[in-house]
Amino acid sequence: MSNTTRRTGLIVSLDTQDPAQARAWVRDVAPVSGIIKLGLEFTYAAGFQAVADVAGDSPLFLDLKLHDIPNTVGAAVRALSHLRPRMLTLHASGGRAMMEAARLACDEAFPQGQRPLLLGVTVLTSLDDQGLAETGVPDGARAQVRRLARLAVESGMDGLVCSAHELDVLRDDLGSKPVIVTPGIRPAGAAKGDQKRVMTPAQARDAGADWVVVGRPITQAADPAAAAAAIVAELEG
Incomplete structure (x- = not known):
C-alpha cells in the first residue's frame, strides 16, 4: 500500500554508551529530528x-x-513512568496477556493525555527468513510480522515496529490507524551494517511508515546535523 501523502518523521537512534557523546548528538540533531531514541x-x-x-x-x-x-512487564512500565517517554517498545512475541498488562499499567501510571505510544516489536530487522527458521518460525518474516502485528493491535498496542519490507501488507491488513515505526533505514549508498531488511527513507515513506529510525548514517557522519537534515528533506520531498 503506497501513501505518498503521509507525513513521515525522523527518529535518530543514539547508539552509544557515553552520555557526553549522546548529549552532543542531541544538540546536533534535536532541532532537525522529531524524536531521539535511546535503547538498551x-x-x-x-x-x-x-x-x-x-x-x-x-x-x-x-x-x-x-x-x-x-506482571513483570506491567511493573516495568510503571517504573519507567517518571521518564515520560513519547514512545515505548515491547516485544509482541511476549503474547496477548503481556501486552494487555503493559497497556493497563501505562493507562494507570501516566497522567491523562501523557502516556507514551506503546509499540509492539514484530520481527527484528537483523533477522531474515533463515534466522527465523532457526528459532522455529518456518514460514518467513512476512507471515510472522502479520501474525504479531494483528495480535499487538488486538492487545491494545498503539502501533508497531517492523521492517519497511512489511509496511505494505500491514497497511493493507490494518489500515492507517496503527502508528508504524520502521528501523533498518539506510540512505542510498550507506552501509547496511548488521541490518538485513533495509530500505531508503523515501521508499519507507511511500510504503506507509509514520516514522523512520536512522542511527549510524547520521551519528557517524562528519556533520550529523547535515546528515539528519538531508534525510528529513528526502522524507519531505
Missing part, C-alpha cells in the same frame, strides 16, 4: 538518570523492547 546499550551502560538528562526536553523514544511475564 545506553540505558544499561549509563542508567535511567542519564536517559532523563540526555533526553532533556526532546521527545524520547525509549526502545527497551520489554519481554517478560505480564
